[in-house]
Every structure is written in structure tokens, then in C-alpha cells.
Amino acid sequence: MAYKNGLQILSLVAVFICVSFCGIEARTPFACDPKNGVTRSLRFCRASVPIHVRVSDLIGRLTLQEKIRLLVNNAAAVPRLGIQGYEWWSEALHGVSNVGPGVVFGGAFPEATSFPQVITTAASFNESLWEEIGRVVSDEARAIYNGGKAGLTYWSPNVNVLRDPRWGRAQETPGEDPIIVGKYAVRYVRGLQGNGNGNRLKVAACCKHYSAYDLDKWNGVDRFHFNAKVSKQDLKDTYNVPFKACVVEGNVASVMCSYNQVNGKPTCADPDLLKNTVRGKWGLNGYIVSDCDSVDVLYNSQHYTDTPEGAAAASIKAGLDLNCGPFLALHTEQAITKGLLSEVDVNNALANTITVQMRLGMFDGEPSAHPFGNLGKGDVCTPAHQELALEAARQGIVLLKNQASSLPLSTARHRTVAVIGPNSAVTVTMIGNYAGVPCGYTTPVQGIGRYAKVIQQDGCAGVACNGNGNFGAAEAAARQADATVLVMGLDQSIEAETVDRVGLLLPGHQQELVSRVAMASKGPTVLVLMSGGPIDVSFAKNDPRVSAILWAGYPGQAGGAAIADVLFGATSPGGKLPMTWYPQAYLAKAPMTNMNMRADPSSGYPGRTYRFYKGPVVFPFGHGLSYTKFSHKIAQASKMVSLLITSPHALTNSTDVKARYTNCNTQSLDLHIDVKNTGKLDGSHTLLVFSIPPPGRSSATKQLVGFSKLHLAAGSEQRVRIGIHVCKHLSVVDEFGFRRIPMGEHKLQIGDIEHSLSVQANLHQIKS
Ligand SMILES: *[C@@H]1O[C@H](CO)[C@@H](O)[C@H](O)[C@H]1NC(C)=O
Numbered sequence: 001m002a003y004k005n006g007l008q009i010l011s012l013v014a015v016f017i018c019v020s021f022c023g024i025e026a027r028t029p030f031a032c033d034p035k036n037g038v039t040r041s042l043r044f045c046r047a048s049v050p051i052h053v054r055v056s057d058l059i060g061r062l063t064l065q066e067k068i069r070l071l072v073n074n075a076a077a078v079p080r081l082g083i084q085g086y087e088w089w090s091e092a093l094h095g096v097s098n099v100g101p102g103v104v105f106g107g108a109f110p111e112a113t114s115f116p117q118v119i120t121t122a123a124s125f126n127e128s129l130w131e132e133i134g135r136v137v138s139d140e141a142r143a144i145y146n147g148g149k150a151g152l153t154y155w156s157p158n159v160n161v162l163r164d165p166r167w168g169r170a171q172e173t174p175g176e177d178p179i180i181v182g183k184y185a186v187r188y189v190r191g192l193q194g195n196g197n198g199n200r201l202k203v204a205a206c207c208k209h210y211s212a213y214d215l216d217k218w219n220g221v222d223r224f225h226f227n228a229k230v231s232k233q234d235l236k237d238t239y240n241v242p243f244k245a246c247v248v249e250g251n252v253a254s255v256m257c258s259y260n261q262v263n264g265k266p267t268c269a270d271p272d273l274l275k276n277t278v279r280g281k282w283g284l285n286g287y288i289v290s291d292c293d294s295v296d297v298l299y300n301s302q303h304y305t306d307t308p309e310g311a312a313a314a315s316i317k318a319g320l321d322l323n324c325g326p327f328l329a330l331h332t333e334q335a336i337t338k339g340l341l342s343e344v345d346v347n348n349a350l351a352n353t354i355t356v357q358m359r360l361g362m363f364d365g366e367p368s369a370h371p372f373g374n375l376g377k378g379d380v381c382t383p384a385h386q387e388l389a390l391e392a393a394r395q396g397i398v399l400l401k402n403q404a405s406s407l408p409l410s411t412a413r414h415r416t417v418a419v420i421g422p423n424s425a426v427t428v429t430m431i432g433n434y435a436g437v438p439c440g441y442t443t444p445v446q447g448i449g450r451y452a453k454v455i456q457q458d459g460c461a462g463v464a465c466n467g468n469g470n471f472g473a474a475e476a477a478a479r480q481a482d483a484t485v486l487v488m489g490l491d492q493s494i495e496a497e498t499v500d501r502v503g504l505l506l507p508g509h510q511q512e513l514v515s516r517v518a519m520a521s522k523g524p525t526v527l528v529l530m531s532g533g534p535i536d537v538s539f540a541k542n543d544p545r546v547s548a549i550l551w552a553g554y555p556g557q558a559g560g561a562a563i564a565d566v567l568f569g570a571t572s573p574g575g576k577l578p579m580t581w582y583p584q585a586y587l588a589k590a591p592m593t594n595m596n597m598r599a600d601p602s603s604g605y606p607g608r609t610y611r612f613y614k615g616p617v618v619f620p621f622g623h624g625l626s627y628t629k630f631s632h633k634i635a636q637a638s639k640m641v642s643l644l645i646t647s648p649h650a651l652t653n654s655t656d657v658k659a660r661y662t663n664c665n666t667q668s669l670d671l672h673i674d675v676k677n678t679g680k681l682d683g684s685h686t687l688l689v690f691s692i693p694p695p696g697r698s699s700a701t702k703q704l705v706g707f708s709k710l711h712l713a714a715g716s717e718q719r720v721r722i723g724i725h726v727c728k729h730l731s732v733v734d735e736f737g738f739r740r741i742p743m744g745e746h747k748l749q750i751g752d753i754e755h756s757l758s759v760q761a762n763l764h765q766i767k768s
């Protein structure tokens with residue numbers, strides 16, 4: 001998101017006036033103030049009237065000019081109807097953030113809990129954790145809203161599949177597997193929006209950026225000009241998967257379209273993507289918003305239409321309801337005057353945004369009457385919230401290498417620890433992008449200091465690590481200490497929004513620092529990496545002087561404490577990589593602009609992600625070691641499943657059945673797996689289940705179909721049930737974008753076990 005110009009100044013002025021004059025303790029009602037005798041009895045203010053009736057009542061009272069000023073993120077007030085202005089743009093990717101103008105920290109609300117960056121939380125593979133974080137973030141968001149410092153519409157999460165390891169926004173995503181990204185979306189959105197309250201919303205979440213957006217700036221191509229050429233197959237079985245899950249299962253209140261084009265059309269002006277798919281096929285109950293300001297971009301940067309009013313009309317007609325940026329406020333009236341758009345189109349867009357505001361309770365009068373109206377100052381940065389931020393970081397840390405069980409360190413034997421590296425004492429680096437102002441930080445050196453005496457050396461200034469002048473002091477520290485921890489990696493100067501990486505190696509002289517310190521070190525040397533995207537650390541993986549490697553992602557405000565807890569064994573690491581760690585050599589064969597997921601042997605294109613790339617890796621998707629050991633045993637699993645095909649059209653070929661999802665939604669089977677902790681320490685384990693379709697025409701290979709996270713005490717055993725949905729999980733998408741279930745022997749990879757499952761068709765024709 002990159003806000004460009006225009007009305008932002010107006011909104012800043014509005015916020016400033018509010019800071020000076022609005023009540024410190026509580027905001028005045030957004031609309032329908034019971035103290036306003038003129039408006040409180042209007043029909044749209046009556047909470048007992050059905051929402052759709054209230055929405056059309058309100059729209060019926062607005063003039064065209066008033067309507068048009070509601071099509072943008074800083075929606076104007078309508079004083080004659082007692083409605084205040086509203087800033088739609090707030091962010092809460094991993095904690096309430098002040099990246100959008102809707103949140104302004106200060107006064108009674110100077111901060112919020114800052115959870116680990118999403119890629120780290122994803123590595124926990126713990127679905128209930130994802131939802132719990134969403135619940136806590138929305139508690140804090142409601143509290144800050146009640147205090148007049150935040151909005152209720154949050155443009156989070158980012159659910160673009162991580163396709164290319166260079167992407168600067170890799171950190172914001174739950175990784176490269178579409179099913180995991182979809183599950184993350186569903187859980188986080190449920191946590192934010194609140195469950196079990198009917199159609200009501202605690203806050204409104206937003207899945208972004210739809211679709212096929214995952215290039216910011218690479219080799220002269222930027223996101224404002226990029227046309228992503230995407231096959232029907234890849235759109236269906238990769239790029240759109242998380243968005244569909246977010247809308248259909250997560251019931252998200254908003255979807256954001258992206259800057260880029262897909263197959264020659266800007267996503268925010270593509271009726272097929274918006275009206276037909278998100279709203280039509282998936283049934284979005286909410287609003288579609290542009291990126292900031294992608295309507296301006298499709299006109300001014302992409303020249304998709306000849307006139308600005310043409311761009312306004314094209315996007316609203318395609319299904320866009322709200323514009324982040326001023327473009328629609330400036331050009332929609334002219335579009336109507338010229339006959340490119342009708343007022344009914346504008347009414348339809350407003351119905352979608354106002355419905356969400358009504359579901360949030362914004363037209364119900366006093367905020368204190370709302371179910372979350374009692375949340376306030378005391379509900380932000382509570383000890384429980386901060387503990388969850390720490391727990392999330394512990395669960396997300398991944399142990400990549402542990403030669404001769406060098407970890408965990410022991411407080412008895414490792415009394416002095418050298419803590420070295422440009423990330424060894426960082427604060428802001430730990431929270432990544434789209435963050436807020438955290439409640440407080442525990443840096444790595446502070447965390448380790450709770451277990452041992454520390455000697456700290458940066459080694460080099462900043463992650464760019466341009467010189468090796470201070471390496472001698474770092475080596476000296478390592479010589480004196482009983483153990484050495486190097487905290488290295490990246491930060492937002494290397495990978496960020498608008499900054500894609502050019503390489504996968506550690507920047508500057510970092511590699512040299514690690515090798516030299518490891519050589520000098522008296523005790524074990526542990527490499528701790530902070531990064532969003534993967535790093536090619538082959539040198540350290542292969543160096544016997546580097547005893548262990550941990551990946552901490554960007555571990556959030558309590559990151560240093562979590563790293564120390566893992567290093568000293570207070571927590572046994574249970575995280576797994578949510579993305580492939582490619583070697584540097586991969587990049588030359590995979591231009592970032594090539595959107596194809598599948599490999600093309602004829603051109604040497606290697607394909608992307610564990611699903612389609614079969615070349616060498618530094619660490620594979622799903623990799624993650626533990627301090628203990630786990631074994632798996634199948635307790636119960638079907639060997640055969642017979643599909644009842646009821647549509648005569650379903651059977652296209654006796655060996656290749658095309659079963660539409662809707663014709664096949666009752667087929668599901670359970671795997672029962674006994675997992676045992678056979679080691680000496682308690683620990684968490686993630687059981688991953690992959691399916692491999694029978695060999696044949698389909699180019700699909702291994703695909704994750706289920707996972708389960710469990711905690712087991714040493715020596716204990718637990719039975720895990722994993723549901724396999726035959727139509728969803730055993731189908732593959734063909735080149736025309738249709739899901740088919742290949743008949744024959746499917747293989748299920750359950751941890752280290754392989755299980756065969758035979759799928760057969762049973763044609764059962766129904767006469768129509
Ligand atoms: C049926 O599918 C198989 C395997 O995909 C293919 O080899 C065969 O040619 C197809 N038969 C017909 C009649 O289309």
C-alpha cells in the first residue's frame with residue numbers, strides 16, 4: 001500500500017482536530033447519537049429494523065454528491081443526517097498497526113501488542129494460535145476504537161501465496177502452500193471478526209491482495225505496471241485458493257484487489273475476478289476495496305482507460321465498492337454525467353460498505369451500548385496478551401540444524417555466552433513491517449542475559465555489513481565465552497514492501513563474520529537468523545563449526561525472550577518452514593516475472609514451491625527439527641474409496657473422472673494416526689499429510705492436504721484424526737481450470753509413512 005496524494009491531507013487535518021477536541025476517554029457516536037433529537041429517530045438508526053432495510057433507508061436519503069464522497073477511504077461526514085466522517089483504512093497484520101491513517105497511537109492508547117510477523121506465526125502450524133492472536137488483536141482494536149484512536153475496518157491479512165523467495169513482502173504471508181495460507185486466513189479472520197454473534201462483526205477483516213500479486217519491484221518491473229500472465233490452472237489451484245477459503249469459510253467482510261494486472265486487465269476493473277468470482281461464485285458478504293490507490297494506477301500508470309471517468313466507471317461496474325485514495329471522489333460524478341455509470345451502480349457499492357458499518361454497530365448510537373463497548377485502556381498490552389506474543393514466537397521458531405545435539409545449551413555448562421551480530425540487540429527489526437508501537441521489547445541479548453552472562457558484539461554495523469573492521473573484537477568475544485550465538489539475517493532495508501531482493505545470500509560480509517567467529521569460538525556456535533524470506537545459508541549448513549541454526553523469522557516484541565527460551569531448552573522447538581529455502585543458483589532460472597507454478601523442462605524453468613520445484617534445496621518446505629523424537633503409526637485408514645458419480649456429464653473418460661466440487665461434497669474419510677514422543681524431552685510436533693495423485697496426465701505432484709499440531713510429554717502417545725476431503729484434497733486442476741479426481745492409486749504421505757488409497761468411480765446415473 002502506498003498512499004499517494006490528495007485527500008490524505010484533509011484526513012490528517014480531521015484527525016488533528018479530533019486529537020485536540022474529541023473526548024479523551026470515549027469517542028462520540030459515529031452516527032445516530034441518542035443526544036441528537038433530529039436524527040436519532042430516523043429509520044436507519046433503529047437497531048431493531050433489519051439491516052438491509054436500514055441500509056436502503058439511509059441510501060434513499062443521500063444526495064448523489066454525498067454518496068460519491070462515501071466511495072473513498074476517508075469518507076466525508078453527512079452532518080445533516082448526523083453521520084461523522086470515517087477513515088476506512090486501518091491495519092492489523094500482526095497487532096494493531098499505525099501504518100494506515102485510521103489508527104493514531106497516543107494519549108491513553110500509546111501502543112498495542114506486537115505479535116510475531118505472519119511468516120513466523122505460520123511456522124507454528126498451530127491453527128488455534130492463529131485464531132487466538134486474531135481474537136486478542138480485535139480486543140485491542142475495539143478498545144482503541146472506543147477511545148477514539150482507531151477504526152473498525154482492518155485491511156489484514158495478506159493472503160497472497162509466497163511464489164518467489166525474493167518477494168519483499170514474503171514476511172507478511174503465511175508462506176507458499178495455498179492450503180495453509182487459506183487456513184491461516186480463515187482462522188485469523190474468525191479471530192478478528194468474532195464468532196457466534198450472527199451477522200455482527202467485532203471488527204471487519206480484509207483478505208488482500210486479490211489476485212496473483214507477489215512482485216513489488218524487480219529488474220525494472222514494478223507492481224504498478226506488472227501484467228501477471230497467469231494460467232487458468234495456476235489461478236484455480238494456487239493464486240485464488242486462499243481468497244476462496246477466506247470468503248467461503250472465513251466469511252470475511254472485505255476483499256482488496258491489487259495493483260497489478262492479471263492477463264491484461266487491472267484486477268480492480270475486472271468484472272470476472274470481482275463481480276463474477278468473489279461476489280458471484282464465492283458469495284462475499286462484504287465490500288471490495290482497492291489498494292491505495294490502484295484505481296489511480298490503472299488510469300495513470302497502466303493507461304487502461306482513456307479518461308479518468310472511464311476508470312471510475314470500469315472499476316465500479318467491475319464490482320469495486322470502495323476506493324483507497326481520492327480517485328473515485330474526484331471522477332465518479334463525471335462518469336455518471338457522461339452516462340458511463342448509473343447512480344444505481346453507486347447505490348450498490350454503498351450498500352456493501354454501509355452494510356458492513358451497520359454490522360459493526362456503527363449506526364447503533366452510543367459505542368458503549370455495543371457488546372465490545374466496555375473494552376478500554378486496560379484491555380491493551382495486558383500481561384496475557386504480551387504472554388501470547390511471547391508464546392507465538394516460541395511456537396514459530398524453527399530449528400534448522402542441530403549437529404550432535406549441541407542445543408539446548410545448559411545454564412550449568414554455558415555460563416558465559418558471546419552474543420554477536422547486527423541483529424543481536426535489535427528492537428524494531430523484530431516486528432517487521434505493518435507493525436505498530438509495541439508494549440515493549442525483549443532483544444536477543446536481553447533474552448539470553450536471563451540465562452547466562454553475556455558479552456555482546458555487533459560485529460558489523462547493520463545487516464548490510466559493509467566492512468569487517470570489527471570482526472576481531474567479535475572473534476575475541478567468542479574465544480572467551482562458553483558458547484557463541486550469532487544473530488544475523490535481514491531487516492526492512494533488504495526486504496520490504498517495494499523492495500524485492502536481488503539475491504538469497506546473507507548481505508555484505510555477514511557470511512565471513514559467521515565463519516570467522518565459528519572458527520574462533522571456544523564452545524558451540526549457534527546461528528540465529530531473522531528474516532521473512534528464505535536465505536541461502538548452505539555455507540553454515542555445511543560448516544561443522546556451526547553447531548546449530550535457528551530461524552526466528554521476525555519474532556515480534558518478545559522475540560529475544562523466545563529465542564533464549566529455545567536456546568536453553570525451556571521450550572523445545574516445534575516450528576516448521578512454511579516455505580522452501582532455495583539455493584542462490586535457483587534465481588537465474590526463475591525470472592520473478594514468470595508466474596508459472598509448474599516447471600517447464602524444455603526451457604529449463606524450474607517451477608515454484610515444493611509442489612512443483614524438484615531441484616536441490618537448502619532446506620525443504622516443512623523442515624524443522626526438535627529436541628525430542630516422534631514416531632508415527634497408522635491406527636486406521638481406508639485403503640479404498642468409491643466415488644458415486646451422479647451426473648452423466650461427470651464421467652468424461654473411464655480413467656479420468658471430472659467430478660465437479662458441488663457434485664461431490666459428501667466424500668470424506670478420516671485417518672487415525674498414533675503419534676508417540678519417543679525421546680527424553682517434552683515437545684511439540686507438527687504432523688504433515690501430503691497426497692500424491694496417480695501418475696498420468698496431471699502435472700500435479702505432492703500437495704499438503706492436512707496437518708495437526710500436538711504437544712506430547714516425553715514417552716506419551718496421542719491419536720490424531722486428520723480428515724481427508726476426497727473432492728477437495730484428492731482432486732487436481734486441469735489446464736482448463738476444472739477440478740478432476742484422477743482414478744487409481746493415490747499415495748498419502750503421513751509423516752514418514754506412505755499409505756496407498758485407491759479411488760474408484762461408481763457411475764450412478766440419475767434420469768432427469
Ligand atoms: C482417457 O484418458 C486417458 C488418460 O488420461 C487417455 O490416455 C485416453 O486417451 C483417454 N481416452 C479417451 C477416449 O479420451
Ligand SMILES: *[C@@H]1O[C@H](CO)[C@@H](O)[C@H](O)[C@H]1NC(C)=O
Pocket residue numbers: 126128129132391684685709710711
Ligand atoms: C497452540 O496454541 C495455543 C495458544 O497458544 C496453545 O494453547 C496450544 O497449546 C498450542 N498447541 C500446541 C500443540 O502447541
